[in-house]
Amino acid sequence: MWKWINSFAKPEKAHWLATVLIPWFAVVAIVSLIVGITWGLGFAPPDYQQGDSFRIIYIHVPSAILAMGAYVAMAVGALVGIVWQWRTAFMFMIAIAPVGAVMTFISLFTGSFWGKPMWGTWWIWDARLTSQLILLFLYLGVIALYSAFDDKQQAGKASGVMAMVGVINIPIIHYSVEWWNTLHQGATITKIGKPSIAPDMLWPLLICIVGFAAFIGWVTLIRMKNEIVIRDMHRPWVAKMFGVVTPQKLRRSDKILGGTAQTSEQREAK
Amino acid sequence: MVTKALLAVFKKDIALAYRQIAELMQPLMFFVLVITLFPLAVGPSPETLQRIGGGVIWVAAILSLLLGMERLFRDDFADGTLEQYILSPIPLYLIVVVKVLTHWLMHIVPLFLISPLLALFLNLSVDMYVALMLTLLLGTPLISFVGAIGVALTVGLHRGGVLLALLLIPIFIPLLIFATSAIESASMLLPYQPQLAIIGAMLLFSVALSPMAIAYSLKVSQS
Numbered sequence: 034m035w036k037w038i039n040s041f042a043k044p045e046k047a048h049w050l051a052t053v054l055i056p057w058f059a060v061v062a063i064v065s066l067i068v069g070i071t072w073g074l075g076f077a078p079p080d081y082q083q084g085d086s087f088r089i090i091y092i093h094v095p096s097a098i099l100a101m102g103a104y105v106a107m108a109v110g111a112l113v114g115i116v117w118q119w120r121t122a123f124m125f126m127i128a129i130a131p132v133g134a135v136m137t138f139i140s141l142f143t144g145s146f147w148g149k150p151m152w153g154t155w156w157i158w159d160a161r162l163t164s165q166l167i168l169l170f171l172y173l174g175v176i177a178l179y180s181a182f183d184d185k186q187q188a189g190k191a192s193g194v195m196a197m198v199g200v201i202n203i204p205i206i207h208y209s210v211e212w213w214n215t216l217h218q219g220a221t222i223t224k225i226g227k228p229s230i231a232p233d234m235l236w237p238l239l240i241c242i243v244g245f246a247a248f249i250g251w252v253t254l255i256r257m258k259n260e261i262v263i264r265d266m267h268r269p270w271v272a273k274m275f276g277v278v279t280p281q282k283l284r285r286s287d288k289i290l291g292g293t294a295q296t297s298e299q300r301e302a303k
Numbered sequence: 304m305v306t307k308a309l310l311a312v313f314k315k316d317i318a319l320a321y322r323q324i325a326e327l328m329q330p331l332m333f334f335v336l337v338i339t340l341f342p343l344a345v346g347p348s349p350e351t352l353q354r355i356g357g358g359v360i361w362v363a364a365i366l367s368l369l370l371g372m373e374r375l376f377r378d379d380f381a382d383g384t385l386e387q388y389i390l391s392p393i394p395l396y397l398i399v400v401v402k403v404l405t406h407w408l409m410h411i412v413p414l415f416l417i418s419p420l421l422a423l424f425l426n427l428s429v430d431m432y433v434a435l436m437l438t439l440l441l442g443t444p445l446i447s448f449v450g451a452i453g454v455a456l457t458v459g460l461h462r463g464g465v466l467l468a469l470l471l472i473p474i475f476i477p478l479l480i481f482a483t484s485a486i487e488s489a490s491m492l493l494p495y496q497p498q499l500a501i502i503g504a505m506l507l508f509s510v511a512l513s514p515m516a517i518a519y520s521l522k523v524s525q526s
Contacts (some may be wrong), residue, residue: 115519167473167476170469170472170473171473171474173469174469174470174473177466177469177470178456178457178466178470181457181460181462181463181466182460187459187523187524187526190523191456191520191523191524194452194456194516194519194520194523195452195453195456195470197516198449198452198474198516199473199474201512202473202474202477205477205505206473206476206477209476209477209480209481210476210477210480212480213480213484
């Protein structure tokens, strides 16, 4: 079992796995996003207090939850990479980081547009808004640190440490800002047993969350495939996969992938 | 042997710091200057200054410590001493603890010495001043230990300075919240032990875990 899991540390195996998984994630994402958003925006009953403007919840809540979920996934990737020295784990980490950052941004943006009609202000220094903003900064820190290194293996390790420091800090930040100031409504769906949201509104929300999660997985896997190919461009298995034999072909595939580092070396070898 | 080696590291760092006294003074000057800007920016009324004083001092302390921290491992990295630390039989995380503590001591003592003046500048009451001192005493080692992780990660980069601030400022937000809240409680003559206890807990947690992270990061940077 362990050996089987460990075999995915190899880039070619991880690339293969990503290729196999992408259609599944894509189907789940497309279907549940279409169903969830149409149901939520078109057919769910309006809120008795907030009217139709509550419908932004179907974008806001999934993105907010999954922004944190993506951060945890990133930190798990970092942990696996640091503990078991998997190169592919760092590639996963850096593949998911911008996706998570965009999710955080979407949740802040939609939250701001929800806040305007409901609270009468675009932004307020409320606990959850603040901790979400700090989450965005943590994402940007990891991405900035990664891009500051030229050696990408070193970059992966360094930003992995940062991601883990951040994940330890998230609960501390969360509770400290909560204690500091709070205006946001309490959690609605996580109250186990008796959620304080009507089932008619809850179902599309859950479907939307599944759709967002699958969408994140989909985009992350595509990004990870790209990352693997770019980093392993000089390895034989990539050359074989793209059927690269002549220098002309090699140059063309390089142009597609946007990398040039190995071209001259390969050309000299010819 | 371990104690002897650690003592040698301590002495070396102290000696180096005192021979570059000007460089040691720069973060302190920065600290005082930032604080001087606030009365000019928000107006000199004593009530306003008293209300924002604790927060201003804390923000300035975090920024100036970040500035000073940049050179924590830089010289050792540049002249190869760091490599010797990694190769030596002494556990790297012990050396790191000594280095961070020495660095903290060298930077915090001047900060404490100058703080009565700043309390005067910002019209802090005696209770607020005591709370400020206590939070600085517990909070600044936390900044040093957690910050050293970021320093160790960026030590090999040429343009590490701004990046260091980008990485570390979000991490220090909880500390800032609890420290300023303690000072605010003190200004209203309320007990502020809970906030101090939380800062102390965060400090112990970081002292226990961060040396490992710093040592690992240094090895990554050295490779």
